[in-house]
Amino acid sequence: MKYIEYGALYLAILQAGYLNLVVAAIILWNTIHLEEAIAEVKKRKEIPDKYLSYLSPLGWDHISLTGDYIWRLKS
Structure with missing residues (x-):
């Protein structure tokens, strides 16, 4: 059995x-x-309010946690 050190x-x-x-x-x-x-x-x-219930702030496809950002501009 492998133990984890307290610091880790x-x-x-x-x-x-x-x-x-x-x-x-x-x-x-x-x-x-x-x-x-x-x-x-x-x-x-x-x-209609019934459609708003399908929206969620949990999506984060537009967020890059690695710091790499690609900007796509319309031509």
Whole structure:
């Protein structure tokens, strides 16, 4: 049986806490911008509330945690 040293366990717990903080920040960011986008669309046309229940701030395909960003500009 392999045992984890106390220092390594402490660092793993610390890293998990940092990851939770980053995830929470991403969800907050997405929530704020999703709310703004919904408000902008509602200015132009009516959106039934039943459709809004399908939206979620949990998606993060647009976030790169490695620091590598690719910007695709329309021609």
